[in-house]
Amino acid sequence: MSDTAVYGKVALIGLGLIASSMFWATRRAGLADHVAGYARSEETRETARRIGLCHEVCDSAEEVVADADLVVLAVPVGAMGAVAQAIGPHLKPGATVTDVGSVKRRVIDDVGPHLPEGVHFVPGHPLAGTEHSGPESGFATLFENRWCLLVPEAGTDPMAVARLRRYWEGMGALVEEMEPDHHDLVLAVTSHTPHLIAYTMVGVADDLRRVTDSEVIKYSAAGFRDFTRIAASDPTMWRDVFLTNKDATLEILGRFTEELFALQRAIRTGNGDALFDYFTRTRAIRRGIIEAGQDTDAPDFGRARVER
C-alpha cells in the first residue's frame, strides 16, 4: 500500500452523490491504492466510466467486492439488505463492510445477518449532501468539516472501527460514534422531519390553484426557496428514510403538529405575546449553530464550493 493509503482496495456499491464524492476525496488524499465501483444501472456505470469515476467500474456486485478491504454500501436504505445478501459469500475474510445510509437500526437488522464470520460490520452515516444526486454530482470536498457518525455494535473489532475512522478523517470528516437508536432519533429531529415538512410545503404550493405556479416560483426568494432546495433531494433515498425510520419520524411529527396547532391558535386569537416569545426563543438556537461552527454568519450560508 502507498504511504497515505488506509485501505488497499475500496469497493463502492451504488455510485450516487455520496459514493462519487468518496471516490474524489479518496483519490485526492490517496487513501486507497485502488477504488472499484459498481452501480445497478447500466447507464450509471457508463457515466462513471466516461467521467473517470473509480479506477475500475465492475458489472456486478460480486465482482466489485472481490479482494476488497473495505466495502461501502451506498445504495438507498431499502436496498441494503438485498445487496448484502448478494455480496456476503464473496467478501474477503477480514474485510470491513460499512454503509452510508441515513437510518441505522434498519440497516443493521437488514445487512448484519448476511455477513459471514470474520467480516467486520461498521455502519456509518456521513451528514453531508446537496440537493443533487447521481454519479456526476460528487465532489472531493463534500465531507470537509462535516460529521460522520459510526454506529458499530458492541463487540465490533476496535481496530476495524479505528481504521474506518482514519479513512473518514482522511476525507476531511469529523467522526463520532453513536448508538444506533439514538442516531435514528437525533436524525429524525435534525434531518428527516425537516425534509418531510419541506416536501409538504412545496406540495401545498404546487396544489394551490389561485396562486399560479409562476408566481410561487417568481416570488420564492421570500423564504419558500429554502424549502424547495431541501425538497429537491433524491426521492428514492427519502422514501426509504421515512419507511425505515418510521417510529422516530412519526413521533417527531406528532410533536411538530402539536406545536404548530399552538401557534395557529395564537394567530387565530391574536396572541401577539405568545408569538413574539416563541420567535425570540428560536433565534437563540440559530446563534448556537453559528457558534458551533456548523454554519457561518456570511450571506453565502457557508456552503462549500465545488471542486474536484
Add this chain to the structure above:
Amino acid sequence: MSDTAVYGKVALIGLGLIASSMFWATRRAGLADHVAGYARSEETRETARRIGLCHEVCDSAEEVVADADLVVLAVPVGAMGAVAQAIGPHLKPGATVTDVGSVKRRVIDDVGPHLPEGVHFVPGHPLAGTEHSGPESGFATLFENRWCLLVPEAGTDPMAVARLRRYWEGMGALVEEMEPDHHDLVLAVTSHTPHLIAYTMVGVADDLRRVTDSEVIKYSAAGFRDFTRIAASDPTMWRDVFLTNKDATLEILGRFTEELFALQRAIRTGNGDALFDYFTRTRAIRRGIIEAGQDTDAPDFGRARVER
C-alpha cells in the same frame, strides 16, 4: 436635483435591515440628494450616526418628513398606523408615502386614513432580506435582482407610481404591480407559512429533552440548519406579519396540515409509492425556480455577498 436623483429628499422611518440597505443603495446610485432617517429607539439613532447611516438622523418622525419628497415607512406592520397618524399633518403637499411591509391590506387600511389630500400613497414590498436585523445589517446590494411589489389602489396618480418604480429599479430591484389581497395570499404561500413552519420545527427541536441541544446544533447541517436561518428573523416583524395576514396564513396552514397528514398516513401504512410520487413532484418545482433565475444551481445557493 442631481442628474441621477429620482427624489430630492427621502425620509426613512425605522432604520432596520431594509431601510439601512435602502440608504446604502440610494447613496451608491445617487438616487436622492438628501436622505434623512429616524428610528424610535435612541440607541438605533446613535448607531446610525456612528456608522454614517443617512445624511442626517432626526430625533422625531415629524422632523424627518419635513420637506421630504418620498417618505418610506420601514417599521413593523403593526406600527405603521401610529406612525402615519404622527406624520400625516407634517407631510409636504405632493409628497409620496410608501412602505416596505410584508402585508399590504392591513397597511392600506391603517395608513391610508391618516394621509392628507394631495399626498400620494403607494404601498410597496421588497421581497428581500436576510436573517439579520437592525441598522448595521444593511448593505447596498440587498435588492439587486429581487422583486419589489407595488400595490397602489385604483386612482393613484400614475406619475407617482412610475417615479417610485424608477427609484426601486435604481436600487437594482425588479418591480411589479399587484392587487393587495392577491399579494397577501401569494406571500402567505411563499413566505409567511414557510416561516411559521420553520419557527415551529426549531421550537420542537428546542423542546425535545432526549435529544440534547448540543446534538441538535452539532448535527444541524443535515437539513435542520436551513430552518434555523429562517427562524432567526426579527421576532417583532414576524409577530406582526402573522397577526395582520391572519386569514391567508390560516388558510394555507390548513392546506399544509391536510397534506402533512396524508404523508404521515403514507409513512404509517408503508405506502412507498405515494411518498415517491410526492417527492418526485416537488423536485420539479425546484427546477422551475432555478430556471426562473430566482436561485442558482451553485452550492453557495446564489446568495449575494455583502458589500457597501
